Amino acid sequence: MKKYILDLRVRETVKVSGKHVLLKLTHDSKLPEMVPGQFVEVRIDGSATTMLRRPISINFVDYVANELWLLVAAVGDGTRWLTGGVKPGDVVNCVLPLGNGFTMPKSADEKFLLVGGGVGVAPLLYMGERIKAMGGEPTFLLGARTKNDLLMLEEFEKYGRVFVTTEDGSMGEQGFVTNHSLLQKETFSMISTCGPKPMMMAVARYAAKADVECEVSLENMMACGLGACLCCVEKTIDGNLCVCKDGPVLNIKKLLWQL
Amino acid sequence: MAALNVNINSLELKNPVMTASGTFGYGLEFADFVNLEDIGGIIVKGTTLHAREGNDYPRMAETPQGMLNCVGLQNKGVGYFCDHIYPQIKDINTNMIVNVSGSSPEDYAECAARVDALDKIPAIELNISCPNVKDGGMAFGVTCQGAASVVRAVRKSYHKTLIVKLSPNVTNIAEIARAVEDEGADSVSLINTLMGMAVDVEKRCKTLSIGTGGLSGPCVKPVALRMVYQVAKAVKIPVVGLGGISSAKDAIEFLMCGATAVEIGTANFIDPAITVKVAQGINDWLDAHGCKSVQEIIGAID
Numbered sequence: 001m002k003k004y005i006l007d008l009r010v011r012e013t014v015k016v017s018g019k020h021v022l023l024k025l026t027h028d029s030k031l032p033e034m035v036p037g038q039f040v041e042v043r044i045d046g047s048a049t050t051m052l053r054r055p056i057s058i059n060f061v062d063y064v065a066n067e068l069w070l071l072v073a074a075v076g077d078g079t080r081w082l083t084g085g086v087k088p089g090d091v092v093n094c095v096l097p098l099g100n101g102f103t104m105p106k107s108a109d110e111k112f113l114l115v116g117g118g119v120g121v122a123p124l125l126y127m128g129e130r131i132k133a134m135g136g137e138p139t140f141l142l143g144a145r146t147k148n149d150l151l152m153l154e155e156f157e158k159y160g161r162v163f164v165t166t167e168d169g170s171m172g173e174q175g176f177v178t179n180h181s182l183l184q185k186e187t188f189s190m191i192s193t194c195g196p197k198p199m200m201m202a203v204a205r206y207a208a209k210a211d212v213e214c215e216v217s218l219e220n221m222m223a224c225g226l227g228a229c230l231c232c233v234e235k236t237i238d239g240n241l242c243v244c245k246d247g248p249v250l251n252i253k254k255l256l257w258q259l
Numbered sequence: 260m261a262a263l264n265v266n267i268n269s270l271e272l273k274n275p276v277m278t279a280s281g282t283f284g285y286g287l288e289f290a291d292f293v294n295l296e297d298i299g300g301i302i303v304k305g306t307t308l309h310a311r312e313g314n315d316y317p318r319m320a321e322t323p324q325g326m327l328n329c330v331g332l333q334n335k336g337v338g339y340f341c342d343h344i345y346p347q348i349k350d351i352n353t354n355m356i357v358n359v360s361g362s363s364p365e366d367y368a369e370c371a372a373r374v375d376a377l378d379k380i381p382a383i384e385l386n387i388s389c390p391n392v393k394d395g396g397m398a399f400g401v402t403c404q405g406a407a408s409v410v411r412a413v414r415k416s417y418h419k420t421l422i423v424k425l426s427p428n429v430t431n432i433a434e435i436a437r438a439v440e441d442e443g444a445d446s447v448s449l450i451n452t453l454m455g456m457a458v459d460v461e462k463r464c465k466t467l468s469i470g471t472g473g474l475s476g477p478c479v480k481p482v483a484l485r486m487v488y489q490v491a492k493a494v495k496i497p498v499v500g501l502g503g504i505s506s507a508k509d510a511i512e513f514l515m516c517g518a519t520a521v522e523i524g525t526a527n528f529i530d531p532a533i534t535v536k537v538a539q540g541i542n543d544w545l546d547a548h549g550c551k552s553v554q555e556i557i558g559a560i561d
Contacts, residue, residue, distance in 0.1 A: 003291040005532060043529065049323050051476055052528060095292075095531060223319050223326060224528040228284035230304075230330045231319035240312060240333060245288075 001097060003226075004032055010090045011067065016151050020119060021083040022059070023070045025092060031068055034061050036127035037101030037192075037217055037249040040070065041225040043093040044078040046085070054078045055222050055244070057123040057194070058097065060155075068096075069126075071151065073119040098225050099248045102127055102192045102215055108135035113188040114160075115177050115203050117143045117195025121151055123217060124194060128159040137161065139188070143177035143199065146170045178202040188212055192249075204252040205259045214252045218243045261545035262552040263538065265299075265519050267497045268445040270354060270382050270420040272299035272520055275553060276510065276538040279501050279524030280305050280358035280384060280424075281330065283534075285344055286351060292531040297538065299520060300354035302384050303344075307360050308370040310336035314391060315468035320457035325476030325503075326525060327455050329391040329467045332360055337373045349379035358424070360386040360396060364412035372416035381419055385409065385444075388426030388451035390473045400426035400451075403438035410442035422499060425449040425490070427479075432486050433493035440494045448499035448522060449490060450483045476525040477503040484516055491517025491558060505533065507540020514541075517558040 008025035016022050041053035060069035074083040086092060102123070105112055112131060114124040121142050128138040138160035144150045147170035156162045163182050164172025173180050177199060183206060193203045194217035207214030220232040220243040227245030234243050236254045241247065252259070263274035277300035283289060286301040295301060313333025320327045334340075340357070348355050357374045361367035367385065374380055387409050389396035399405040410423055423439045425432055427450035436447045452473025457466035483502020491498045500518030504510050505526035513521050526533045545553060 005292055005530070050321060051324050051525075052321050052326060221317055221319055223328070223525075224282070224288075224531075226284070226288045226531065228282060228288045228304075229319070229328065229528065230281075230313065230333050231317075231328055233313070233316050233318065233333070235316075 001033065003095060003098065005093065005095050007091045008068065008094050010086055010088050010092060012088055013086060016071065017148060019074045019083070020151055021072050021074070022152070023072060023082065023086065023092070025068045025070065025094070026066050031061065031063065031066055032097065034058050034097035035101035036104070036130055037123050038097040038099050039248060040068070041095040041098060042070070042082065044081055047077055047081055050076070050078045052223055053095065053225060054082065055098070055219070055225055057217070058126055059122040060126045060129065071119060071122040095225060099244055100246070102217070102249050103190065105131060105134070105136055105190070110136065110190070111139065111186075111188045112136070113139050113141060113191045115141045115191060115193040115195070117177060117199040118149065119151065120195030120199075120217070121156075122194070124192070125152060125155055125159070127192065128156065132159040139163070139182075141165070141177050141180055141182060143195070176202060178206050190215070193217070201257055201259070204257060207252060208259045215249050216252060216255070217248045218250060219248065261542050261550055262554070263542055265553060265557070267382070267422065267499070267519060268420055272354060274299040274538040275514065275520040275541065276534055277356070277499070277520055277522045278302055278527065278534060279522040280386065282524040282527045285348055286355070287347060289527070289531050293535045296352045297535045298353055299538065300356050301351070302356045302358050302522065303348070304334055305332045305358045305360045305386055305389065306334050306337050306340050306370065306374075307332060308337055308366045310334065310339065317466060317468055318472075320466040320472065322455070322457065322474065322476070323478065325474055325478035327457055327467060327472035327474050328452070329469050329472035331391045331469070332389055332396070337370045341373060341377065345377055345380070349377070354381055355379060356382045356384055356422070358384045358386050360389055362392070364409050367409050368412040368416040371413045375417045375419060382422060383417060383419070384422040384424050384448055385413055386424050386451070388424050390426070390428060390452055390454040390471065391469065397426050397428060400435065401429050403434055406435050407438045407442050410439045410444050414443040420445045422446040422448050424451055426451050427482060427486055428454050433489050436490045436494050440496050444496060446497045446499055447490060447494065448501060450479070450486050450502045453479055453482065475503070477505055479503045480509060484512055487513055487518050488516040488560070504537070505529070507537045507544055510537050510541055511544055511556060514553065514557050515560045519557055
């Protein structure tokens with residue numbers, strides 16, 4: 001897919017939680033095609049302590065409204081600027097779309113389970129919307145520490161069935177996503193997951209044991225985002241792969257994780 | 260429109276802007292963003308005689324206006340380059356230059372000989388300055404004898420333009436430059452990265468997998484500029500300047516300090532189209548100042 005450097009204009013910023021902001025970006029001309037699981041490298045302006053772009057996964061693309069949504073967690077100085085310093089009307093420079101997306105269902109009746117944790121739920125919204133658009137019904141399993149850390153639930157509910165776990169039991173079933181009773185009751189042909197590494201490893205362990213195909217979205221620290229600097233490598237059965245170019249989505253069969 | 264062409268001995272560049280090895284892949288990764296043929300030279304990823312896996316992750320730490328890396332020369336070896344990558348890049352109409360590294364003078368010489376046989380590669384950049392590998396690399400670049408021994412070996416097997424990339428992690432970089440000039444290098448490029456370190460205070464550990472890494476980005480520019488100035492005064496061969504260049508103004512500073520050409524590295528990560536913008540910006544500056552050729556500003560600072 002052709003990649004672009006675009007000056008996107010901030011149409012709206014939505015405070016989704018105490019530390020998460022949804023940026024709704026638009027462009028003068030039609031946004032290019034992007035697929036679920038791909039990401040954007042966002043330039044951070046006006047920061048004395050950072051230099052590199054920040055890789056942010058594509059949360060949603062609304063081609064009718066010509067909007068790209070990025071769900072950003074304030075983690076360091078770069079993302080703090082994105083979540084606090086950026087205002088409607090501002091321009092955010094993005095390189096996009098980058099990396100490879102999740103495998104999509106081949107037919108509408110394939111059952112896909114989309115498992116997200118924390119801000120890692122972001123790419124699953126766009127993926128769920130695409131699955132629904134092809135006539136399927138995705139199942140979302142979303143986990144967070146508490147009810148207040150569950151992000152964009154009402155959006156997910158538009159596109160499929162939503163199951164929730166919280167560590168403190170304030171919403172849904174108590175525990176981690178892999179403890180949810182859904183996993184004992186139903187079977188799926190593919191599990192697509194994005195979230196903290198320990199969560200993705202637990203999901204991968206479940207998938208390997210249940211003999212279900214599973215793809216994870218990795219977030220190794222990147223510099224270029226283009227496969228040039230070789231900083232974000234992950235060890236795989238094919239040697240070191242660049243998460244930015246060969247991923248970020250990889251099948252767990254490729255990884256050398258101890259499951 | 261000023262004349263931007265420069266020569267590094269017999270190597271003709273359409274403009275003085277090249278890419279720094281390890282920051283631009285094989286050029287192809289940036290083909291969506293720039294017309295590769297508008298860049299004076301593309302120096303591709305460091306290549307060694309045998310494949311190297313590189314160092315463990317994490318390999319990168321961001322610093323104020325810079326970054327540390329300890330990639331460790333990950334590459335599939337010169338054989339893979341010749342068979343699989345060269346066919347994809349040989350018809351790009353600019354100077355495609357291979358950065359050659361090794362762990363002994365014999366390794367360097369053999370790798371260089373393999374590249375010498377490739378028609379469309381008019382030059383190599385000899386990397387005697389990588390701070391991220393235990394064997395070879397910077398070990399050769401920090402003494403005059405070590406640097407000379409590699410250049411002497413390569414000069415026997417390599418017959419085209421030979422640029423030697425110098426390490427800044429030395430007490431007197433001009434001495435090293437003179438040592439490689441004496442062995443027949445056609446040009447020197449500098450600076451490679453400055454050795455540095457980063458710490459993760461929460462985890463109470465070193466951030467990078469091997470502890471140390473090479474610092475690059477705008478934060479190193481003043482050091483690079485000083486070294487380019489010193490080396491340009493010390494040698495007769497053309498000097499290629501690099502280190503933190505991220506604008507046409509930065510590039511012009513290096514040219515004025517005596518660099519015949521420049522390389523752009525880390526800035527490619529922030530703006531993948533920066534190379535052509537810098538080349539255009541140099542032209543605009545020359546036009547605005549009534550200069551007919553870039554030659555008028557090379558070494559303009561006494």
